[in-house]
Amino acid sequence: MQPGSNEDEWLEDCAPRRVLELFSTKWTSMVLHCLQARHGGEARSGVLERSLPGISRKMLIQTLRELEASGLVEREDHDTVPPAVDYRLTPLGTLMVEPIELVYAWARENAPALDALRTRPTSRRR
Amino acid sequence: MQPGSNEDEWLEDCAPRRVLELFSTKWTSMVLHCLQARHGGEARSGVLERSLPGISRKMLIQTLRELEASGLVEREDHDTVPPAVDYRLTPLGTLMVEPIELVYAWARENAPALDALRTRPTSRRR
DNA sequence: CTGTATCCGCCGCGATACTG
């Protein structure tokens, strides 16, 4: 991988970069994971909100909007009163969830190791 | 997955949650990816810094410290003057990189779709 | 029930300067 090659495109304003930035917002991955693992890829707004204890409505909607704009989630308004809106993973979104689930699985599996090593106060020995 | 089951542990202060929070810091995944993909899992501090255009030294070190505290990265000080320090992925860290690489691969592959859908201004039709 | 509109505190992170 020689210097100057465009192998390091990932550090500029490219797709990988932007995807990562998407995930740097607090709730993105949890919304996706929740949508998939708990509701099979589709859920009503309120249901989703109740599935994510601690999330504010503002952030729920905002996160869903970003996911929608990125083509990972689809919004369906049933045009009823009272309002009823479904959010569903797009095919693209479904693909995206896979790596996320891997991270979850990994974290769950290595929880002991992670817990053990986490509490020590960043030991700078010597 | 019935309600009330502790299947939703992932939303509390558990390993998966904390791992995700780790990744919510700006440079975490990029440092890991860079360490793996560009330097085979081990690199000198300065090399790493130069591999990540735009990163500040403060954030580089801070990120490495967090990764070290989580057991994903190991620090080796060669005790020389001038100083020389290597950072290397632990076995745990190497495992963790896999899902990240998947995300990268996915993002690279779907870049066109992502680009196309990104620029539209969060269309709220009707 | 599904949003939208403000207000605002906290802190992530960049810039800069300094040390061994």
Next chain:
DNA sequence: CAGTATCGCGGCGGATACAG
């Protein structure tokens, strides 16, 4: 070269109130 110390701002995101 590797790392620490400070300062400061922008913005993420929570709380609250309001709307259709």
